[in-house]
């Protein structure tokens with residue numbers, strides 16, 4: 001688990017509030033823009049990471065902006081971490097699946113397939 005000073009603003013603008021989850025690299029937190037109060041997602045990766053990934057993710061996200069792809073607001077160094085501040089997305093597919101007792105209707109499945117294939 002990453003250690004950091006939650007009170008110290010990221011890029012002089014963003015503050016972390018709570019953890020959303022973690023992936024194969026990095027941890028993702030909910031936070032907000034101190035000037036506008038916009039809620040954001042903040043991904044942190046240790047600068048000590050053996051195989052740094054977050055810069056690649058930042059470059060790819062910046063290149064493929066669009067529907068369902070979080071907009072990147074800020075990328076840089078903070079304390080001893082590399083940080084990407086991005087748009088906060090809603091529920092992921094697993095969370096939505098759980099909300100409907102792990103059973104999607106045929107219509108939902110067809111809409112998902114349509115999005116996966118054509119968007």
Ligand SMILES: Nc1ncnc2c1ncn2[C@@H]1O[C@H](COP(=O)(O)OP(=O)(O)OP(=O)(O)O)[C@@H](O)[C@H]1O
Pocket residue numbers: 020021022023024025026027028041070086087088089090092
């Ligand atoms: N922009 C975002 N808005 C809201 N939640 C997010 C956002 N990005 C990531 N999360 C949540 O944070 C958690 C970790 O995301 P992360 O991108 O680190 O890993 P992952 O995509 O789940 O897995 P992997 O790193 O293996 O691809 C997930 O539960 C995901 O739903």
